Amino acid sequence: MGAISSEVLAELTAALPDGVVLTDPDGLDKYRWDRALDPAAEPPLAAVRAECTEHVQTTMRWATQHRIPVVPRGAGSGLSGGAGGIARGVVVSTERMREISVDPVTRIAVAQPGLFNAEVKKAAAEVGLWYPPDPSSFEICSIGGNVATNAGGLCCVKYGVTTDYVLGMQVVLADGRAIRLGGPRVKDVAGLSLTKLFVGSEGTLGIITEVTLRLMPAQPPAHTLVATFRDTRDATAAILKITSTMRPSMLEYMDNASINAVEDVMKMGLDRSAAAIVVAKSDAGDQREIDTLLDACHSNGCTECFHTDDETEGEMFVAARRAVIPSVERKGRLLLEDVGVPVPRLPDLVAGIEKIADDRQVVIALIAHAGDGNTHPLIVVDPSDPDCERRATLAFGEIMDLAIALGGTITGEHGVGRLKRPWLRDQVGDDVLDVTRAIKNALDPLGILNPGTILD
Template sequence: MSIDALAQLITALPEGMVVTDPTITDGYRQDNALDPSAGRPLAVVRPLRTEEVQTVMRWATAHRVPVVTRGAGTGLSGGATAVDGGIVLCTEKMRDITVDPVTRTAVCQPGLFNAEVKKAVAAQGLWYPPDPSSFEICSIGGNIATNAGGLCCVKYGVTTDYVLGLQVVLADGTAVRLGGPRLKDVAGLSLTKLFVGSEGTLGVITEVTLRLLPAQPKSAVVVANFNSVAAAAEAVLDITGRLRPSMLELMDSVAINAVEDHLRMGLDREAAAMLVAASDERGHAGAEDIELIARVFTEHGAKDVFSTDDPIEAEGFVAARRFCIPAIEAKGPLLLEDVGVPLTKLADLITGIEKIAADHRLMISVIAHAGDGNTHPLIVHDPSDPDEADRAQSAYGEIMDLAIALGGTITGEHGVGRLKRPWLAEQLGADAMALNQRVKAALDPLNILNPGSGI
């Protein structure tokens, strides 16, 4: 890339929007996956408006320069890994939001944090349900790029269920509006859904119209400890066959002890697994849910069961579950996975991961959005120890293979990114993989949008 070509981009955009100082651009090379293969970008561009994103993409197409879109950088699959000589297009300064309480929608730019959207709509008595554990620091744009889920998705669904419309800038700089503030709309192909979860490989999302719900009722929580992870998994299957809890989360022994090390909540360090379930049904229906959940836990061998409708107590257990990843990360660097299986295979997945951990002499913790079969195996390892690093990488692959063998997926909500791409074809199959690539080629024929990531 010539200096003159980059100068054209700098001149075409407002002063300071294109950053080339390596002391700044180096901070945009990786997301939280810390992909060691990250390249060094030519520049970082931080636009404010759709029109500026169009300028970037027209320039990139003319000069065949790769563009990696980045939000808050909290991704865990390497989906925002910089490419040598490319552009990192960061949406962190795109932060406008308008809430319409009449239609129960919000129109916002992608740079807002999930928590900021929740706060803005709560001021109007409304609720945006998707709630990744990183909701305080992850962006709405990143949530859409990976179709993020969270703790309440077992009842309320994932990001795609709340995206009514998008504005997207395509590889050639064309800006298209898809969908809009309509609850029912089947005109044309479902292109809005196509871009949700596409990880920046098909276009750059610059605006989103979100569906909102009335404020969530207060939840009651049931917590139970089990002597085996398999027993906890069977309890999950029993509960989901009878009702739809608003939360059903699992922590294994490693996670329980890691959280207890930091929060000192009095968690049972001897338990093999802890389940945290909740119901936000109102009145008598909620009380019946809590009673049923507690009974099912007991029937499956829970050694102690505790329930509460006190908001502070309930939030304490939810916070403990949210804190699992940073608590385990304090024990060492993580290779963090995101595999999911049909609920009937959840016990097989977890016991299989236990065997992989033993075979490779590694600490692997399993936490899970258990109610929908989405697990997060956390491989603790020392990347500076070549032997341990190799064992960790082998375990990472074997867990992926196990999920596929059980009829599951290599990613439930974090995306494929770069780290999981080697397993994508195996999960999808040759024909479906080819179809994915045909869609990619139609929208990005020069392969300049996030090359090497996702599809």
């Protein structure tokens, strides 16, 4: 893929309405990085701010004709480097595609990809329904990006992840064809499960321009429990006891570094000396679930245990958990992990990450969707210290190696992107990579869709 001439770029600009194609270097800086801030990201030559499916089709036909690489992008909140700019490529942004309709009878929403997750939730709530997937960044992440990475969130321990709520989609292929997959049907097994294939494909197989989402009745009122522990082993033991006997609607973990980072910002009186805090919710309306949570925490040495059925009070602690990543970011640049293990191996993963932090002498703040074993180690890097950056990079790889050794995964919900691609083979093996590459080649034979993401 060579350089793009000014004539070729002008051809794209002329084919789309005024203001859709951005080529101004200052304006393009926004489209260079996603939130992972991959240092290898390049300024794109143009950004197509599509307003409809037809704009995406036009762009992909042009890109196929001229063999131009294309990076699909939503809100740019991705954490794996999969939406950063690439050399001699263009970005297709869906940020202007923001329509939604909700049908309360069939309990579905048909949404364009540029809407924020929070806006989908709000539209559902207006008719008494609920869209459960809830990444910590739900207020700033797009629904298209959620589908492209199969995002999870705090409620996924009980209610599942994005793929569990995607009934259908419209997707533009590399050659510009727009196809519809699935639809407003809860049960549909006609043909191969292509809808599920595109969920989590990170923009490497096509660009999603519309999604049909399954909604649920409004979530019942929840009871919130917050337990403080002096030892991370006690906290993880409590988590295992909880998950062995019940499925809470939320089960989250914060370590000492996370607690202190949040307390620095929010000043809410969190115990700065605690090794870990566990935040759990039960929405079953069953006192036995509350008793199970209390027993698991007390029998594993919690130093303090608070519980409430006051929604506002409970949401304060959930907000604290959601605030960890931006709070830790104030300490330095982050190398943000997304490793997961089978829940019984969670104590080994937590202990192993603590050892890596000690061995490499780097700060690693650890948070987790503990109920399903998905952790987010946040490695803090001082960009002015090259040796710190070297040690942090080593720790980044060692954490992924540890997760794989424990039978886990290098990514539970953020995607492989470009940053984790070197470790994918170690997890899935050569045969799975060969099948993945065959699917990629069938749908994108020129390799123009998000090259370097998932596959090299």
